Structures are given as C-alpha cells and as structure tokens.
Amino acid sequence: MSALPLDPSEHRSGALLDHLARRMRLRAESVLAPLGLRPRHLVALTVLRAGGGTSQQALASTLEMDSTNIVGLLNDLEAKDLVERRRSPQDRRRHVVELTEDGAKRLKEAECALAGAEDEVFGALEPAERETLYELLRRAATTTPISCGEALIEEPDAC
Amino acid sequence: MSALPLDPSEHRSGALLDHLARRMRLRAESVLAPLGLRPRHLVALTVLRAGGGTSQQALASTLEMDSTNIVGLLNDLEAKDLVERRRSPQDRRRHVVELTEDGAKRLKEAECALAGAEDEVFGALEPAERETLYELLRRAATTTPISCGEALIEEPDAC
C-alpha cells in the first residue's frame, strides 16, 4: 500500500461537490420549509455550532459572504430565537453570535429531518462510508482557507 | 467491525457539503473565467464525461435542472465546440449529447486550473484523503437518486 500508481492529477472534486450540494439543497429546501428554515440557515447554524461564539464579520469570513447580508441572515435566526447576539464585553462594537439552546435543538431536528434526503443523495454509500465522508467534510470545513501561507508561496500552475 | 458505538445520527453532511461547495464555487468562478467557463458548465461537462451520450432530458434529470434551462447551458457549450448534439437514429426527436475531444481537453484543463482552488478549500486534507473524498463523491454522484425503490418504501421520520 505504498507505491500506488495513484495519479490524482485530474481528480478534482469541485464539480462533484457542486453537483451533490445542489441535489442536497433541492431536497433540503422542501424538507426544511416546514421548520421555517432554509439551507443557508442550516449552514450558518452548523458553522455556529462548530465555531462557538464568533463576531459577525468572522462569520462573514467563514461563510465567505458579504457582511451586509449576514445581518439579514442573523435577523432571521434571531427572530426565531435560534441565535443570540450579545455585545462583546471586550469590544462593545462587536456582536458575539452564539447558538441558543433552541437553536441547537432546532438544528438537531433539522438534521434528523434531513436523513431521508441524504439517503436519496448518498444512497450509493454505505453508512461507514458516509461517516468517512462526513468526517472529511467536517475537517475541511472547520479550517479557514488561505489562512496558511501555502497559497501564497506556491502557484505552479503546471499540471 | 460489527457492534461499533457509531452514532451517525446527527452527522448530516448536507450543510457541510453546501458550505464547501460554495467555497469552491467562489474560487472556481474566477479561475474558470479566463477559460470562458462557469462552475455550472464544469458540472455539466463532468456529468457528460461520466455518463457518455445522453439525451437532454436525461441530463436534466441527472442535473436536476429544468429542461428549458438545459438548452441554454448546452447552447453555451456547443457554441464553444465542447459538446455535440446529434439526433438519435432510434428516435429522431432526441438529441444525443456528447463531449467532444475539445470538450474533454478543456475539461481537463479546467480541472488542472482548479488545483490551486482545491488546495485552498481542502488544505486540511492530505492527498490520500482527498482521493478518498473524490472517490466517495464520484460514487455518490454517478448513481441516480430515488431510482431505487428505497425512498418509496420507508419514510420513518422517527429519528
């Protein structure tokens, strides 16, 4: 298992990711509608659960969204008491955004409700494989991109 | 490997998938722009490469897009000679859509160009893990959802 002729040169996951995300999102939309949530809310809640209390601009950076649009997103979530905005004691300009208990519960409910949708999309994978997939995605998601200096150093562009 | 205490009950990949797909798409857009492509074109080309010659409505079903929008998508690709529409000899109403040589080449170029973007998004994963991820995504993507009767039979909704 050492000198595999592995040539991952063209094994780009981007398009597949896009494709599957779309499939999931389509299903998620209808499943989540009765819960008053949208896919994008789920993403925010998930990030919030993983990251704990973060400022809004940190959230904007993680979500890679414009901060002005984060406002509306959080307004939605706060109106439903799924999220709480508290002023930071250190810097009172900042809002520390945090998941409420209700938010965590609702997130869990939503995830539960999504089981069927995932069964459809990931039907080809066995439970253990899905778990592997989840783990890989989770790890990739919980690291801020570009943060390491890698991208700055090398840019070979030679495939 | 039987009675693992694995509890994947709340390990839903949907949100992570969405999140990472967004990150990739944002980067892909700028990387692909010089090639005259957009993320959605990449998805279509990828599906086409995997699936061989398919009718447009089959493509619409795979991509889970409205068939009227498939037309424009294919117009783009055909205008660039990346894709070919031929009438099916069996059923002359149908268009058999197929990747051209140029299309396959361009797709490969695009994938090559996306290497940097993936390095940013999947920086947390080692090459072998990325390969695993790719393989899981590929398998999940190359099976039509709902096609099996699974989803029709069971709908427990009890988590």
Add this chain to the structure above:
DNA sequence: ATAAATAGTTGGCGCTACACAGACGATCCT
C-alpha cells in the same frame, strides 16, 4: 390515418441569493 404523447426550442415572468455601495450610530484606538 388521425390523435395523442414526447423531445427540444424559444420567450417571458418572477423569485431568490447575493455582491456592492452609501450613510449612519456606536465604539475603539491614538
């Protein structure tokens, strides 16, 4: 042979997501 169904195309309408820009209050840092 005639009717009905199907594949693709075109055009238009409308909604949603989002980026972007401008202006504002509150607050921090010099």
Add this chain to the structure above:
DNA sequence: AGGATCGTCTGTGTAGCGCCAACTATTTAT
C-alpha cells in the same frame, strides 16, 4: 479630537433558475 472599525439599514443591480406557454418535429397509440 480624529480616524478607523463593527454592525445596521437601504437601495441597486445582476445571475441563476423554476415555471408557464407556444411551437415544431417526430414517434406511438388508436
């Protein structure tokens, strides 16, 4: 005091995309 920063609000523009309707070419069913 003055400038930078965080969050908020509002408005504008654009892109993706679903959906409806009409039309042609073709197949299939009666």
